[in-house]
Every structure is written in C-alpha cells, then in structure tokens.
Amino acid sequence: MLFMITCKHDYSTCQANHPENNQHYRDTFSKLGDHGIKVHAMYSNRLEHTQFVVCEAESMEQLDAGFSPILDYGNFEVTPVMERK
DSSP: OOEEEEOOGGGGGGGGGGGGHHHHHHHHHHGGGTTTTTEEEEEGGGGTTTEEEEESOOOOOHHHHGGGGGGGGGGEEEEOOOOOO
C-alpha cells in the first residue's frame, strides 16, 4: 500500500536549529527498511518546514513503528494514496 506522509514542524523544532536532532532524523529514515517500509521519493519545502514522503508499507503498524523515534519532532499526516494510470 502506498502512503503520502506529510511531515511538518515549526521554526522552534526545526532540525536546522537542533543539529543533534538532524542526525537522529536521518538515522530514522535510513532504518525505515528495517520495518518493511520502502521509500519511493522524498521532497521538501524548506520555507514551509514541510517534507513529503511517498512510501510503501503493508500496514499502518509498520509506519507507526518506523516513524516512532521522531514523532515528537513535528506533526505527521499519513494519507493512503494510489497511482493513477
């Protein structure tokens, strides 16, 4: 199943202001495969402090486990999506 995850944070929680969180954030994304999550694409809008992640997982539980280490870094909206052909 495909998901569009929209990750938002504000200036006060931005990883640019907290370098120690930046590495933790990157490490979490690099370990998503350990939870059965395949990342297809990642995009960001730095000015809006927003990141978009297109990923594939079999269940919401996998996403919950994979993103759990960074949930306190902002708001994560998870939307199931499908490819239009």
